[in-house]
Amino acid sequence: MAITYEEALKRLEANGQGHLLRFWNSLSDVQRKVLLAQIEGLDFESLARMKAMIASGVAAKSLDDIEPAEVVPLSSAKEPKAVLAGEESIKKGAVGVILVAGGQGSRLGYEGPKGCYNIGPVSNASLFEIHSRKILGLEQKYQAKIPFYIMTSLANDQATRDFFSQNNYFGLSKDRVLFFVQGMWPAVDKDGKVILDAKDHLFMSPDGHGGILAALRERGMLDDMKNRKIETLFYFQVDNPLIEIAEPAFIGLHRLNNADISVKVCAKRDPDEGLGVVVIQNGRNSVVEYSELTKEQKHARLPDGELKFKYGSVAIHVFSLNFLVRESGAQLPLHVAHKKVPCCADDGNQVKPDKPNAYKFEKFIFDVIPDAATPLNVEFAREEEFSPVKNAEGSDSPITTRRDMTRKFCRWFESIGISVPRNNDGEPLHKIEIDPCFALGADDLRRKVAKDFKINADIFLK
Numbered sequence: 001m002a003i004t005y006e007e008a009l010k011r012l013e014a015n016g017q018g019h020l021l022r023f024w025n026s027l028s029d030v031q032r033k034v035l036l037a038q039i040e041g042l043d044f045e046s047l048a049r050m051k052a053m054i055a056s057g058v059a060a061k062s063l064d065d066i067e068p069a070e071v072v073p074l075s076s077a078k079e080p081k082a083v084l085a086g087e088e089s090i091k092k093g094a095v096g097v098i099l100v101a102g103g104q105g106s107r108l109g110y111e112g113p114k115g116c117y118n119i120g121p122v123s124n125a126s127l128f129e130i131h132s133r134k135i136l137g138l139e140q141k142y143q144a145k146i147p148f149y150i151m152t153s154l155a156n157d158q159a160t161r162d163f164f165s166q167n168n169y170f171g172l173s174k175d176r177v178l179f180f181v182q183g184m185w186p187a188v189d190k191d192g193k194v195i196l197d198a199k200d201h202l203f204m205s206p207d208g209h210g211g212i213l214a215a216l217r218e219r220g221m222l223d224d225m226k227n228r229k230i231e232t233l234f235y236f237q238v239d240n241p242l243i244e245i246a247e248p249a250f251i252g253l254h255r256l257n258n259a260d261i262s263v264k265v266c267a268k269r270d271p272d273e274g275l276g277v278v279v280i281q282n283g284r285n286s287v288v289e290y291s292e293l294t295k296e297q298k299h300a301r302l303p304d305g306e307l308k309f310k311y312g313s314v315a316i317h318v319f320s321l322n323f324l325v326r327e328s329g330a331q332l333p334l335h336v337a338h339k340k341v342p343c344c345a346d347d348g349n350q351v352k353p354d355k356p357n358a359y360k361f362e363k364f365i366f367d368v369i370p371d372a373a374t375p376l377n378v379e380f381a382r383e384e385e386f387s388p389v390k391n392a393e394g395s396d397s398p399i400t401t402r403r404d405m406t407r408k409f410c411r412w413f414e415s416i417g418i419s420v421p422r423n424n425d426g427e428p429l430h431k432i433e434i435d436p437c438f439a440l441g442a443d444d445l446r447r448k449v450a451k452d453f454k455i456n457a458d459i460f461l462k
């Protein structure tokens, strides 16, 4: 049964949040129900941590005791032994895929779940379609079953499910596509008080991709994974269509090293690129956010001229299920941002502030890394696997992502001896796209196209 007014008041007053019921007398029955349901879901333990964090000052602490972490170099990342081990795991049905798609995509400014955004340079396929077809391509290539776990948030869950259902799950078997929602957290003011954005409503936003640990457990996904005899999970983000999903060599390296978590890393473009870097701190591997590094640390060079903190994580991971189970109750650190959040004034009307008025908190998945007994960092070539759609224009935008997709497919053609017409700047003259079920890589392409194949127009091979 839902919580009563009296019970809500008691809980709120005990936690210094009694103001949330200040409009109670002017609310309709329906409004009261909605508000009580939100109050019932409040996580007072986390709220107390948020308040304590604000009180102790939210500025990032300086990290003077970090050293670069060890990284398996690109030259060793694709060893045949690793490829075989990865392929074996996939074939025996021990590999699952996790996609985090609960974010708000505010920088892109697209209405609806970011995964519905059309990105295929020729096909116009959505991000969700491209990811799903890669999993289907793997299933077909290895005669395997690969469950696809998709984390959404309350803000985009229904729209995401509808999109998959309307598109017939892009050919995947419906019983292997599992959606689960992450938690939502309120925003708080400088005194740790939860913000109402209407008389009957708390402002809430997703609790960060680190929310996946609790969500996997609470929504029964860990049990589902165990039931399906999954051992290894490939984890990625929704906005990167270059992703090599469950790439056998990466899965295999993880398995051969008995790793808890494996992290794909690439060389930063420049010292000021906003990627978190992989480091050793207090003898443990971890990822340190860009904003936590000093200017000196960002620019530090080794004697050979290379950046000292060179390798950035782009949130491509492999987890062992045992590690996810072990970590599913972990209390991850909080990350805070000072933001503008609409709030309800004393007269009951909503006000849109013109400067930051609220603290929003998130958990980040990479904060589990220090808990791993056997972490592994593996280098990858950025141009092959990473070109995210983050912004509406400029860098990491749809234009650069589509360009990078075409460039990648052109490299596949050239590596099998088929020439690609290019302009004076070396850019391909035509847009090229290859459906993942047609080929997952250059080797598949070699088997599928004739040696005298000509590229003289935009092409989409499927």
Ligand code: UTP
Pocket (backbone or CB within 6 Å): 100, 101, 102, 103, 104, 105, 106, 107, 108, 114, 151, 182, 206, 207, 208, 209, 211, 236, 237, 238, 239, 390
């Ligand atoms: P980003 O940090 O790029 O955030 O998320 P975002 O919400 O997509 O975009 P902005 O910052 O508002 O512009 C990286 C990945 O983590 C997922 C996103 O869906 C994306 O795949 N994510 C982020 C979640 O699943 N939940 C969250 O609470 C936050």
